[in-house]
Amino acid sequence: MDFRLTEEQQDLRAGVRDLLAGRYGREALRASVDSGGALDRGLWRELGGAGFFALRLPQPDGGVGLGLPEAVLVFEEAGRALLPGPLVATHLAAGTVPGAAEGTAVVTALDLDGPLVAHLADADAVLGVPLLPSGEPVRSADPLTPLHRVAAPGSAVAAYRDEGALLTAALQAGSALRTVELAVRYAQEREQFGQPIGAFQAVKHLCAQMLVRAEVARTALYAAAVTADPAEVAGAKLLADEAAVRNARDCLQVHGGMGFTWEADVHLHLKRAWVRARQWRTAGEAEEALAAELLTAAR
Template identity: 80%
Template sequence: MDFQPTEDQRDLKAGVRDLLAGRYGREALRASVDTGVCVDRGLWRELGEAGFFALRLPEADGGVGLGLAEAVLVFEEAGRALLPGPLVATHLAAGVVPGAAAGTAVVTAFDLGGGLVSHLGEADAVLGAPELPSGSRVRSADPLTPLHRVSPYVPPYDSSYLSSYVSPGALLTAALQVGSAGRTVELAVRYAGEREQFGQPIGAFQAVKHLCARMLVRAEVARTAVYAAAVTADDTEIAAAKLLADEAAVTNARDCLQVHGGMGFTWEADVHLHLKRAWVRAEQWRTAAESEELLAAELLEAAP
């Protein structure tokens, strides 16, 4: 059986990469960081027009009619570009919250636990909540993921919410992590080829080669797990994919910092932005502890 992406899927992925490269390249990313504007409403509408949010909505309901496999490819590219905003929640809200599918509404979610909500100040709705709650701003590790704490907090985690949103939310977040993990491999390899020490590129040194090789293996293993989970839509496989993707994104960003040396820790470099975003995403929709509990329960159930 051939599990390679189809030509249409590859074209979809390439098209999203081209769209984001032209609309949200490095200059736009740094402008977002400098201004603190995380959700560009114009870009949000463009994403809606391109079918980003309505990708899995049935054609009869005005959507594109594709599946999780295609959504994962699209979100991987968004993760690679470090595109900010509640992308996953707005995508999940298509067909539920008016304007979400078209990108005219920004929808966030209670996806961090403990009453924390990302992008609440820029959102028009919160997934699963009857109205937009108020909250107090709290410090975030990522400058492009503003956080608010809602109080009193009543989590919308009934069985319908869990089955409809948490697993696909975890998988799409894992796809964002995979995109970031792959991008930090590219950044590390490029810098290792440009930066010279002792008269040669640092990429010629065995220690740096091994570091980059481990980064590549980590990213590809996570990507394979995420793609497989998108095909099966199995909750246990999604949990495993989220674990691997979170580890790949966080550890690759740290290793990329090591390749860059002191340069990687400067505000002007983009590496620290990947690490900070990876930290936040690792806590969204399904944490490592929650994934491990789910996997352990599955193993116990399968034990003779």
């Protein structure tokens, strides 16, 4: 069986990367940070027009008609670009919440512990909740993910948990791969003792470990996208969360003191990874799901 990406899948990934590079480059990213994480409705509508949210809707219903593997590729690119907003919830709401597929509506979800809701102030609906709840603003680790604490019970919507976890894992994998690129580029440019710091063995090992971590997570992600098996989804989320957080930390180490400054973008990957690691399925929940699967298989 051939698990390589098809030409159409490669074109899809390249097209999304080009779209985000042109529409949400570094200047737009920094503008989002300066605005306090306010959602860009114009960008949201452009994503809807490009089929980002309607990617898996059947063509007769106005969608693109693709599957979960293609959605994972698209979300991986969104994670690489640090694209903000409740992307997963709005994608999952396409076809059920009016305007979600087209990007004219913003849909968030009760996908965090607390219960906390991301981007509630910008949302038109909450996935699986009939009425938009009110909430109390809560300081977020990520400046691009404003949070509110709400009185509504529960956390992630059970019917969407696996798909939400898988798509969030794709965002994490994209971020993990991007921090590898940032670390390698800086290691090639920054010089100490008359040579690039990438020539030193300790930095080489750090970057190599980052690459292995990211590629293992991506492999598990792609496999889970094909099988849609709950245990494999849990494993993919676990590996992607670890890769995103640890790679961001190692990228900061490669950058040294400069990486911790507000002007650098590296810390934004770490802060986003922390928040995503609490969305849809935490590490503890993923470990419990995998343990239950192993016990079932052993019997």
